[in-house]
Amino acid sequence: MKQTRSLFRRFIKGKFLVIFFPPIVLLFFSAFVGVAINEKDLNIHTLNQFYVTLLIFGFIIVSFVVISWLFFLGLRKRLARLQEVMSFSPHNHSFPKPVPVQSDRMDEIDQLGSSFNWMIQQLEDSRKREHEEELLRHRLIANLSHDLRTPLTILRGHITRLNKEPMSLEGHNSLTEMNHTITRVGDLMDDLLSYTLLTSGKHPFHPTSTDIGRLVRASVAAWYPVFEEQEIQLDVDLPTEQTFYWEADPKWMTRVLDNLFQNIVRHAAEGKYANIVVDVAKEQIIVADRGPGMDNSPYERGAGIGLSTSNYMLKKMNLKADFTSNEHGTRVTIGRA
Numbered sequence: 474m475k476q477t478r479s480l481f482r483r484f485i486k487g488k489f490l491v492i493f494f495p496p497i498v499l500l501f502f503s504a505f506v507g508v509a510i511n512e513k514d515l516n517i518h519t520l521n522q523f524y525v526t527l528l529i530f531g532f533i534i535v536s537f538v539v540i541s542w543l544f545f546l547g548l549r550k551r552l553a554r555l556q557e558v559m560s561f562s563p564h565n566h567s568f569p570k571p572v573p574v575q576s577d578r579m580d581e582i583d584q585l586g587s588s589f590n591w592m593i594q595q596l597e598d599s600r601k602r603e604h605e606e607e608l609l610r611h612r613l614i615a616n617l618s619h620d621l622r623t624p625l626t627i628l629r630g631h632i633t634r635l636n637k638e639p640m641s642l643e644g645h646n647s648l649t650e651m652n653h654t655i656t657r658v659g660d661l662m663d664d665l666l667s668y669t670l671l672t673s674g675k676h677p678f679h680p681t682s683t684d685i686g687r688l689v690r691a692s693v694a695a696w697y698p699v700f701e702e703q704e705i706q707l708d709v710d711l712p713t714e715q716t717f718y719w720e721a722d723p724k725w726m727t728r729v730l731d732n733l734f735q736n737i738v739r740h741a742a743e744g745k746y747a748n749i750v751v752d753v754a755k756e757q758i759i760v761a762d763r764g765p766g767m768d769n770s771p772y773e774r775g776a777g778i779g780l781s782t783s784n785y786m787l788k789k790m791n792l793k794a795d796f797t798s799n800e801h802g803t804r805v806t807i808g809r810a
Contacts, residue, residue: 551582559589568593568600607673614669621662629655664778671782678789683723686716689751689758692730699734703742710750717756719809721790729786729794732779733760733805740764744802758807767798 558569571593572586632652636645670676690711700707719726737747741764750759787794787807797804 548582555582555586555589568596611669611673614665622659625655625659661778664782668778668782668785671785678722678725680720680722680790682718683721683726684716685719685721685726685756685758686712686751686753688723688726689730689749692727692734693749696731696734699738700747703738704745705737705742706746708746708748712751712753715753716751717753719756719790719792721792722786725786725790729783729807730758730760732783736779737762737764740767741803746802756808759804760807761802761804763802766800767796767803 555572558572571590574583574586574590629652632648632655636648667676690713693707693709693711697707734747737760741747741762743765744763746763748759748761750761751757752759784794788810791810792807793810795806795808797806
C-alpha cells in the first residue's frame with residue numbers, strides 16, 4: 474500500500490518553511506557580516522538594521538497570509554470538485570463517475586476520493602448482480618407459470634370425467650371444491666405472471682388525459698352482471714354531468730378496477746354489498762364492501778399478488794391506494810399520490 478502524506482505536513486514543508494528561511498538568512502547576514510567602523514556609521518547601521526528587521530517581519534506576515542490563502546483556496550477547490558461529484562440526483566438512475574485521484578501524493582482528500590471510488594464500484598457490482606438475479610427470477614416465474622398449466626389442465630379433465638361417474642353427494646361436493654381450487658390456483662398463476670411481466674417492462678405504458686368518471690362507469694357496467702349473479706347489492710354514486718381527469722393509462726386503470734371488483738367477488742361476496750363512488754370534488758375513487766376484511770379473509774394471500782400489481786400500476790401513474798380494513802369490511806380510496 475502506498476505511503477500516505479499529510480496535508481498539514483505538506484503545508485509546513487512546501488510553503489510555510491519557505492516564508493521563514495530567507496528572512497532568517499537575512500537576519501543572520503545583517504547581524505554577523507555588517508561591521509561598523511565608527512560611531513556615526515554604527516548609529517546608521519543600527520537604524521538600518523531596525524528597518525530591515527521591521528521589513529522582514531512585515532514580509533513574513535504578508536507572505537504567510539498570502540501563501541496560506543492560496544493553499545486553502547486550492548484545498549477548497551479540490552473539496553468543491555469532490556462535493557460536486559458526490560452530490561448527484563437519484564432521479565438519474567445512475568451512479569456518479571469516479572473521482573480522479575493522484576496516486577503520487579495520496580493525502581487525506583485523495584484517500585477520501587479513493588474510498589468513494591471503491592464505494593461506487595461496489596454499488597455498481599451490486600446493481601449488476603441484482604439485475605441478473607431479477608432477470609433469472611422473472612424467467613423462472615414465467616417458465617413455472619407455463620409449466621404448471623399442463624398438470625392443472627389434466628387434473629381438471631379427470632375431475633370432469635369423475636363428475637360423470639355415479640357417486641355420493643359428498644363426493645360431488647369434494648370434486649366441486651377441487652375444481653374451485655384448481656381455478657383459484659390458475660388465477661394466482663395468471664396474477665403472478667402478469668406481475669412479473671409488468672415489473673419487467675413487458676406491458677406497454679401509455680399515459681394520457683383520462684376521463685375518470687366515464688372509465689369507472691364503463692368498468693361498473695362490465696362487472697354488473699357478475700355482481701348480480703353473486704347477489705351482491707351494488708350501491709353506486711357515479712356523477713354523469715361532472716368528472717375529473719388524470720394523466721393515466723386507461724388500460725392500466727381498468728386493470729386496477731378489475732382487480733378491486735374481482736377481490737370483492739372472490740373474498741367479500743358473503744357481505745352481499747359493494748359501494749362504488751366517484752368523488753369529483755376530492756378527485757377520488759372509492760370502492761368498499763362488507764366482507765370479513767383483508768386480515769380475516771381465507772384467501773388473503775392470494776389477493777396479495779393482485780394488490781401488488783395494482784399498487785405498482787398506480788405508482789407508475791403517480792396515484793396511490795389507501796386501504797382501510799376490519800371485520801366489518803374493506804374500503805379502498807384511490808387518489809393522487
